[in-house]
Amino acid sequence: MVAGPITIPPGAGSAPPVPHAAWTAARREILAGFAAGEHLLALVGPPGVGKSRLLREIEEALRSPDFQVDRLECVEWTEAALAAQVLLIDEADRLDDAALEQLLSRDTGFAVLAGLPVLAARLGIPPDQVVELRPLQPADIPAYVAARTAGMGLEQERLTQESVAALADASGRIPRLLNLLIGSSFLMADMAGSRAVSPEHVREAAALRMDMAGADAIPDAAAGPEPGGSVEQAPAEKPVLEAAAAPLPPDPPPAAPEPGGAEAVAASPRSHRRLLAAVAAVVIGGGIAWVGLQGQVERPAPAGSRANQTQAATLGSSTERSGAEAAPAPPRGDATPDGEAVSMPVGASEAPAAVADGAGRGEAGTVPALPAGAMVRVVVTYPRAAPGAAQRAAALSSELGRAGLAVGVPFPIANAPARPVLSYFFREDRAAALRIQHLGGAELVGAAPRLSPAGATLPRPGTVELGLPGTAAAPESRPPAAQEAVPAGPEPAILTGPAEGAVIRWDGGARSLTLSWSVPGEARPDCCFVEVVMPGEESGLREVFAAYAEAGDRQQIGIDRPGRYAWRVLTVSRASSRYTASAWRHFTVGEAAP
Amino acid sequence: MTRAWSLLLLLGVAACQAAPAPVRPVSRAPARPAQAVPSEVEGAWSFGIAGGRCTARVAHRDMTLGITASAGQPANLSVTAPGRSLPAGRPVRLAFRGDGGSWELPGRTNGRRVASASLPPGEAGHGRLRDLLGGGTLRLRGAGVSAPALVLPDSGVSGRDWYACAARPAESAPPPAAREPGDES
Numbered sequence: 001m002v003a004g005p006i007t008i009p010p011g012a013g014s015a016p017p018v019p020h021a022a023w024t025a026a027r028r029e030i031l032a033g034f035a036a037g038e039h040l041l042a043l044v045g046p047p048g049v050g051k052s053r054l055l056r057e058i059e060e061a062l063r064s065p066d067f068q069v070d071r072l073e074c075v076e077w078t079e080a081a082l083a084a085q086v087l088l089i090d091e092a093d094r095l096d097d098a099a100l101e102q103l104l105s106r107d108t109g110f111a112v113l114a115g116l117p118v119l120a121a122r123l124g125i126p127p128d129q130v131v132e133l134r135p136l137q138p139a140d141i142p143a144y145v146a147a148r149t150a151g152m153g154l155e156q157e158r159l160t161q162e163s164v165a166a167l168a169d170a171s172g173r174i175p176r177l178l179n180l181l182i183g184s185s186f187l188m189a190d191m192a193g194s195r196a197v198s199p200e201h202v203r204e205a206a207a208l209r210m211d212m213a214g215a216d217a218i219p220d221a222a223a224g225p226e227p228g229g230s231v232e233q234a235p236a237e238k239p240v241l242e243a244a245a246a247p248l249p250p251d252p253p254p255a256a257p258e259p260g261g262a263e264a265v266a267a268s269p270r271s272h273r274r275l276l277a278a279v280a281a282v283v284i285g286g287g288i289a290w291v292g293l294q295g296q297v298e299r300p301a302p303a304g305s306r307a308n309q310t311q312a313a314t315l316g317s318s319t320e321r322s323g324a325e326a327a328p329a330p331p332r333g334d335a336t337p338d339g340e341a342v343s344m345p346v347g348a349s350e351a352p353a354a355v356a357d358g359a360g361r362g363e364a365g366t367v368p369a370l371p372a373g374a375m376v377r378v379v380v381t382y383p384r385a386a387p388g389a390a391q392r393a394a395a396l397s398s399e400l401g402r403a404g405l406a407v408g409v410p411f412p413i414a415n416a417p418a419r420p421v422l423s424y425f426f427r428e429d430r431a432a433a434l435r436i437q438h439l440g441g442a443e444l445v446g447a448a449p450r451l452s453p454a455g456a457t458l459p460r461p462g463t464v465e466l467g468l469p470g471t472a473a474a475p476e477s478r479p480p481a482a483q484e485a486v487p488a489g490p491e492p493a494i495l496t497g498p499a500e501g502a503v504i505r506w507d508g509g510a511r512s513l514t515l516s517w518s519v520p521g522e523a524r525p526d527c528c529f530v531e532v533v534m535p536g537e538e539s540g541l542r543e544v545f546a547a548y549a550e551a552g553d554r555q556q557i558g559i560d561r562p563g564r565y566a567w568r569v570l571t572v573s574r575a576s577s578r579y580t581a582s583a584w585r586h587f588t589v590g591e592a593a594p
Numbered sequence: 595m596t597r598a599w600s601l602l603l604l605l606g607v608a609a610c611q612a613a614p615a616p617v618r619p620v621s622r623a624p625a626r627p628a629q630a631v632p633s634e635v636e637g638a639w640s641f642g643i644a645g646g647r648c649t650a651r652v653a654h655r656d657m658t659l660g661i662t663a664s665a666g667q668p669a670n671l672s673v674t675a676p677g678r679s680l681p682a683g684r685p686v687r688l689a690f691r692g693d694g695g696s697w698e699l700p701g702r703t704n705g706r707r708v709a710s711a712s713l714p715p716g717e718a719g720h721g722r723l724r725d726l727l728g729g730g731t732l733r734l735r736g737a738g739v740s741a742p743a744l745v746l747p748d749s750g751v752s753g754r755d756w757y758a759c760a761a762r763p764a765e766s767a768p769p770p771a772a773r774e775p776g777d778e779s
Contacts, residue, residue: 379751558644
């Protein structure tokens with residue numbers, strides 16, 4: 001049987017973050033603080049709400065070859081860390097007063113200290129320097145659960161609206177608890193031989209957790225994070241749910257039989273429940289441990305040395321991501337060689353963590369994860385008439401393709417640049433361009449990515465163009481341009497129809513379906529790029545539709561086969577060269593009942 | 595004598611008739627100058643993927659070129675010229691001239707006066723697709739055709755990106771953007 005609590009590293013075993021309103025708001029607030037020149041912010045929230053995840057996300061967003069970004073946990077704290085221009089400290093509430101004092105006295109750079117709500121009080125900073133990461137909002141729960149179930153390879157159809165509501169209630173809308181309850185609820189249903197995951201299964205999973213942990217482990221759903229209140233816990237007192245999710249040895253010894261044997265177990269509901277708890281703990285713990293190991297492999301080293309940054313800039317090391325939100329202005333005094341904003345969110349245009357590592361692709365039986373950011377596409381051009389240019393372009397395309405990038409057939413053009421040029425068209429895609437530069441090796445060394453005008457036809461979000469010259473030439477060394485303020489990005493679209501999880505009748509022939517959404521402000525015809533994909537077990541994501549919408553708030557698409565579909569809208573601003581991806585929504589086109 | 599009286603009577607009757615209104619020149623509204631038919635119109639590109647097919651359009655109100663490509667299949671071109679004269683059910687030729695090259699394709703209009711043609715399969719077709727994306731002028735030729743020439747601007751990076759979809763081989767059924775989970779697209 002499972003004994004006492006087993007602690008696991010924070011974040012280990014958890015899946016990539018799914019952006020939700022509270023997460024997005026906190027992320028935007030931190031990046032805005034960075035852009036505004038704040039020196040220190042506190043990121044506070046209850047356990048399991050995603051502070052560590054968000055801190056990693058911020059690290060990704062602020063990563064730049066031009067300054068040092070360090071992310072560390074409190075146990076890694078040394079005074080030497082004060083030298084980092086951008087310093088991100090997790091579990092900072094565990095730092096002693098002297099360390100906090102040193103951090104407060106820094107009058108340069110940027111620091112984010114993440115911790116439980118008591119941290120804000122200890123720092124004694126004004127409220128505008130405190131960013132609160134709140135639990136999921138009720139409206140975000142269905143999309144969040146859908147994304148999580150898809151990420152776990154579970155069938156979302158097995159969940160009813162009532163069971164989703166039960167999950168929200170039982171988890172207190174705390175993402176970590178919700179993640180674990182999703183898995184354990186499915187397990188409960190499986191153990192009961194039920195295809196549908198009912199609210200009862202959810203409650204049973206929650207009860208098991210309470211059995212193991214004690215009722216006080218479930219946070220008050222309505223309370224959310226309490227400033228300095230009851231959620232303040234020492235690390236050793238993390239929610240006991242983690243115990244159920246703890247990594248276990250690969251071959252755990254068989255559980256010792258209860259006194260009385262199986263009959264006694266069967267006769268006692270309580271004992272039966274504990275047995276179920278043990279099985280659940282083993283299964284969930286094993287799964288979480290596996291995912292955690294994957295995460296450890298992919299996760300960049302916490303300290304942000306230049307070497308680490310370079311390594312982390314490769315595709316293989318990309319990790320948790322979220323949607324494309326605010327891109328901050330460059331820090332004062334720092335600029336990329338091309339003078340553009342240095343601090344671009346990278347999550348927008350990166351592959352999902354589960355598939356970022358080339359070695360991890362195509363896991364049997366898994367449904368490919370849906371990317372949070374735009375789907376990066378590399379366009380390689382070369383001069384039409386230059387001898388050997390086509391071969392160089394093909395070789396480079398192959399190289400990028402082997403790294404897991406989607407690279408189109410090299411395209412010959414008449415007016416090729418004199419030197420290699422790496423262009424991106426939306427600020428969110430800068431990080432992807434940097435990775436491409438890194439992967440391009442000698443061909444692209446020094447070809448600093450640059451934000452290029454979109455031209456007459458707005459490119460698809462995620463497009464990066466690599467223009468090769470006629471002959472191998474040293475990239476142009478451009479002086480840093482004047483810094484400019486990074487304009488705000490567009491607001492995300494609110495998807496209105498079809499509803500999440502909707503089932504659309506399929507009568508055997510092609511049919512049309514209207515997707516609808518709303519965007520804040522006036523809807524422009526070119527405001528929105530619509531993506532509809534069909535996750536497939538073998539072939540990855542099949543693009544069913546991808547185009548700028550013909551209307552600002554709806555798009556008709558053709559459906560020619562039954563199956564499960566995911567769709568989203570990326571709101572695009574030509575003026576600010578930015579885009580923001582909505583969360584994915586799902587619908588199923590099913591055969592008509594006989 | 596009688597004849598003389600008859601003649602006088604007729605003359606008298608005729609004299610009693612109202613004098614005919616003076617003939618005035620017919621006043622007509624000035625004729626509208628015939629709407630100038632531009633010899634060339636410039637379209638705007640748009641691209642998309644729908645139902646697993648790669649679609650592109652160069653649209654102008656007087657003439658639109660549509661391109662549809664599927665994996666491993668020759669791309670199809672269709673030309674409409676709303677309000678212009680395209681014959682129905684007649685052979686036409688689509689003539690393109692651009693930086694990348696000049697060529698003609700045989701095509702045909704259907705009953706709805708939409709002209710269509712297929713690009714050749716394989717690399718030859720891909721080359722012509724690249725020509726179109728690189729910009730130039732497309733003319734429709736044939737008996738009864740009075741459509742303007744359609745100027746295709748350089749499609750830019752959007753077109754070059756779309757070309758990856760249009761030129762993908764047959765075996766990669768999904769667009770290259772999403773070949774497999776490892777892809778970022």
